[in-house]
Amino acid sequence: MLIESFLDYLRFERNYSDNTIECYGKDIAQFRIFFQGEGGDEDLDFCLVTSEDVREWVVSLMDNGFAATSVNRKLSSLRSFSKYLLRKGVLEKDPLRKIVGPKKAKPLPVFLKESEMDKLLDETEFGEGFIGCRDKLIIQMFYATGIRLAELIGLNDNDVDLSSSLIKVTGKRNKQRLIPFGDELKELLFGYISMRNEEVAVLEPALFLQKNGRRIGRAAVYQLVKQNLSKVVTHKKRSPHVLRHTFATTMLNNEAELGAVKELLGHSSLAATEVYAHTTFEELKKVYKQAHPRS
Template identity: 45%
Template structure:
């Protein structure tokens, strides 16, 4: 087994990273290995030096990659060598102490409350058959709980306590958290389960399924979200993560405590949640300008 394969297995089985993240790491390392093969002639992990990684950095910049993409790729190499140091394969990390291009902070996109209310409350946005009710439930769960795509896909019926209106999810690193959800989701859940059982005719392990009874998958959920959000917003990015951003932003706009939002989102530290305070601050500033006699 190569060092790269060993590292990828480490990310999969010990760090328990999502399949999407693991693929990104693998692609970055493959690209770095290809670069080394061209420049040096062959990729040997023990022979890579700081200048090799710096050369790749410059190569990526010349190719016109965004600073954010470059940061991710260098981080992949740095993580790989941190792993090799831990395993005693190398003594130094050649990706350490590099000056990286500055990443412009991008505020998360979100949808306004009125638009989401229109999407979910207007009876013409979703059909009343199995697929339509399921799609509406997908949007309602994303917006009503702020859960991640992987968490939604792996939901089981037993994870939902209808009486207490609580949902149990397994987040990153298999960390469990309990999230309250809006009461109106219960009616939607009941309608969905009835239609699902009629559609597929048997019980399933997972809550959300295709019309063939299989667990829903990432592309299907992305399509549902993109199609639904296209009805109400001109945001360029229309993804499950936008609904997660929207959930957090609306909570903070209504005065929710930042630490409470951190726990609901399943963030490991407060820094990850604080990005949402930028969007709520903009709203506060607009309110100030409108309300204060000298605010303008």
């Protein structure tokens, strides 16, 4: 039987594990039953299979609730079987050559609600002295500007123009952009810089420093963000990028234009920014379902 011959090939020539071989066998058997029916021959005459048959199988799998990843794995099993038959001369052409599996849906960005950010920034204790002031400023900087972690770490004092309320950010591929900020962030910056210069022997031109006067590192920023976000949310993701997502979502929720948000985030294309529009739409759907009596 061709299926058994193929599984033996995987076992003895390709040295696949027993679990992998079992999965291949189940996937091919599942297609065989779809193609021939429950009462069909135990072997599969692949010469009769067309691309349309495979497409219909994919559709049936999706209709039965299989995720895109599962469908693509099953297609991979069938594709391997088809290539094996081509090498053996059983097939003259591959019915899966032009078959494209379903795309895996991209998860929507995780973000905090405005009320959660208000609670974090207005009601949460960040600690006393230079460190507490610095940590709160870092959280606020992410939320108020949407900058990336690497961009924040790379900020120097001369990148901040307090008189004009602008920061100069160096993003990916050394592309620079200017981001405006409001009075609240301006006040925090004034307070932080004053306290930092009094308490720390500044050894670098970096804006954000450690106690030893050196530029703060990636791991330290990641950890302080994670610790402080855990005070107001239970999300598994509690990273600086969540605050970047929160900035973008908040801007769009408050009627900012998509193109303007793209420029502020430093995205090279509008497609990268559009995911936040999908996020805000999902929020609207939730509100509608909760509020409308006939939703």
